[in-house]
Amino acid sequence: MTNDNRQPTYGNWRKPVTPGIGRLGMLGTMILMVGLMIVAMVAMISPLSGLVTAVVLGLVLLPLVIQDQHGRNALQSITARVAWWWGRSRGWHLYRSGPLGVTQYGSCRLPGLLAPSRLVEARDAYGRPFALVVVPRTKHYTAVFECNADGAALVDQKQVDTWVAHWGHWLASLGLEPGVVAASVTIETAPDLGHRLAEEVGANIDPGAPELAQAALHEIVRSYPVGSARVSTRVAVTFESLPRPGGKRRDDKEMAREIGMRIPGLTSGLPMTGAGSARPLTADQLAGAVRMAYDPDSQSALEATRGQGACWEDAGPVAAQEQWDHYVHDSGRSITWGMSEAPRGEVLSSVMTGLVAPHQDIARKRVTFLYRPYDPAAAVHIVERDRKDARFRLNGAATAARNQLDVAKSDKSALEEARGAGVTRFTILVTATVRAPEDLPLAAAAVDTLAPPARVRLRRMYGAQAAAFAAALPLGIVLPDHLQVPGAVRDAL
Template sequence: MSASAAGATHPTYGNWRRPRRAGLGPLGLVGTVVVFGGLVLTLLISLISLVAALAALVPLGLMLLPLMVRTQDGRNLYQLVAVRVGWIRRKAKGAHVYASGPLSRRPGGRFRPPGLLGKVRMAEGHDAYGRPFGVLHHPDRNLYTIVLGCEPDGGSLVDPDQVDVWVASWGDWLARLSHEPQLKGATVVVETAPDPGTRLALEVLPQISDDAPAVARAVMEEVVQSYPAASSEMHTYIALTYGIPDGRKRGTQEIVTDLAIRIPGLLNGLVGAGGGSASPLSAEQIAEVTRVAYDPAVAPDVLTARASAGGTGLEWEDAGPMAAVESVGAYHHDSGVSRTWMLTLAPRGTVSSSVLRNMLEPAPGIRRKRVALLYRPIDPATSARIVEADRRAAQFMATSGRGMIQARAASEMRAAEQTASEEASGAGLVEFSLMVTATVDSADQLPDATAILRNLQASARVSMRPADRMQAAAFTCTLPLGILPWEHVLLPRELQEAL
């Protein structure tokens, strides 16, 4: 992210770039290798028979055609077909339906979270200040996740200079993540929901004196009933997921101790970036967040238990839904129906620091909304290679094109040069994406929620698409539980980039 020098009072930010794909045009590296290999093979066959050589070109062209047709976010036809085939297979096996509890076939009779969270285990430790924090262990990928909660100060009635300092501090905090040993990714989740009024009632009603006048009592009771209708609650969570070096065997307790040492430094960076009061989430709090996401109707009960008893006593094994059904465009779970959108195109040009404000604020007509920013920090050595390769590719395009193509390539070259200069001066390189989940009470409310989200996307200058045929996995990715999409794929990430 780079600040523009257009004005000192209203700086702008931008220069988000996708690394250029290796290969010829839209073919990618694999397609380019297939093209040259096929041409060599065709030439060899033509020495024997011209007809056979022409016949070999037909399947080669049919195989390369899907690689040349791509969507706005860079997916080719093979990837689109793979999503549909995966959905058909899951539906044929009944994997799109989930049931838990004592009357289900699940062993243990408890309400474990479904899908990608089905095998996750919970551990707990204490940091240097004695605060408890939960650690989610993903055994399939041998990853460990901690969750930090914070109360951001917000931008209302704040001087622009202070906002600029917060943005710079946030960029510095993200850059430092690339130096975190074995950090695989980070997820920032901003969750908003209408205020049920539970906390206000528990705070005000017990304070009313028995000898209070009837008018005063009626006024206070009316405030408790009417005020929550115009207010909302907002929570911000940051999930950090760590891996283990290859070839090393470390126990869970050793991992927990290592993470406990890192937490104070991470929290200090968040406070400096405008995160407000920040602290790690305990295992019980993580379970409560998960339980409310799958069953929004229990949110008032959870708040009541926290205020009256100091906690719910909820365990991770009981944080999942009783039943969940995935469809093509929605995810039905207990008392809610959710739809998730994924980023396809970041804002082009420059934007202000408040570009996502409307998307992050509560939206009328939506029961709960989660905006998740997913970050994949890149280590300095890899960053230098990516930036230099992108710079060389931009220079080649700028010197080989003509007319409008050359003008656009020249703009790309300037952006690549700026990125290379910032990386050389110590800035971090981070890959990011955006996902939004809207939860409503019934499927009939989904069209209205979809219209609201489209308007919010337009105000944020981002392009998004529904996560059709993978709504359950996308819903899980927007929870602050450390599910990183690039860590849960069948093909290696390097091979996917080559496609």
């Protein structure tokens, strides 16, 4: 955070990099070094064979050197395309549930990464019921909070800056929470059908009031929701069942009891961030929210009943089909983008206002900020390693100016961490849902228009629309833990 001309700005986001030569990462650099030694030994025996070996080495390294505008090399793009073709040939892009589907018991289970998930309901330290999303594969437990965000309208800039500061402290505190592996903030905009307003007015209207006043209230109930949007803010915190390396994994009851004791502490810090009052979602409310995401046409029925009767076993779609560039699910069609580059310079606190605000060309829009906090011990190792990697890349002459700036930023990050700041890896997922297939180009154009003012670069999640759609929901899906390639290998590319 900096303060220029009394207007605070924010920046210094850094993407983790590995030391390497040019565009090569650590893995590519090691292949280059070993390959050059092999070429030298072969050339001493036969110059022609050495030349052929050098050409083969160049062809091997070529996919690691060619990169697109989002920083993905050709090897990653080819791997994604081959994986998509393989999954499509096996029918993994299709999903059919319900009485005539292929799922057990004729239920509408969630597809893809959420298929084995289940819901556990317990009570926190205040006696409030809350739902826990359990993902058996990763042994993760996620609690979801509903927030009534105040908004920045008619709020002094000083108050906004205070909210941002408290939000940074809240994220940093997650690194001190035992067992916390991830957190997310989901801001969803959808059409307001007026059910909540009608219930509020109907419950508080006085039968003895003048007829003119009652008629005015009824007219407001009929006309006010037309063209308006409903904004929902949900915060999800994900815990792991293994408290420490070498410890004993805890079962559902133990996790529900421990998380229930910690929920009041987590929610007490959210009002100071501008999120308003926060309360945990119950099983019915969470299942209803997921159901509306997969089937937008069910919004009217679910809101009319306040989500009563919604269950996790029937929260998924009846039919879903994943395409290369979009996702078809029941009555909706969605496109999901992922952030490939954070704002390179300094930005104001209102930089994301347009991206999260409702848009007339998008029926439902969901912007999810995903966070992976690090504990203080890991944070020290990360910033120090980043400093070393930045100084290693400074030796390159072609990009010396940018590398010098990276060194200065890495030094600043290390200094801030030493003063007590937290270190968090984050990304953004944006999902645009429409009703008709002809509306998909309009939604894509709208998101492409909203991204530049937000100073972020978005990339459509080609070949992974179903997984990205699930990760954008406030259910605690940590995508790196579901990938087959280890994280160390991915970072070294």
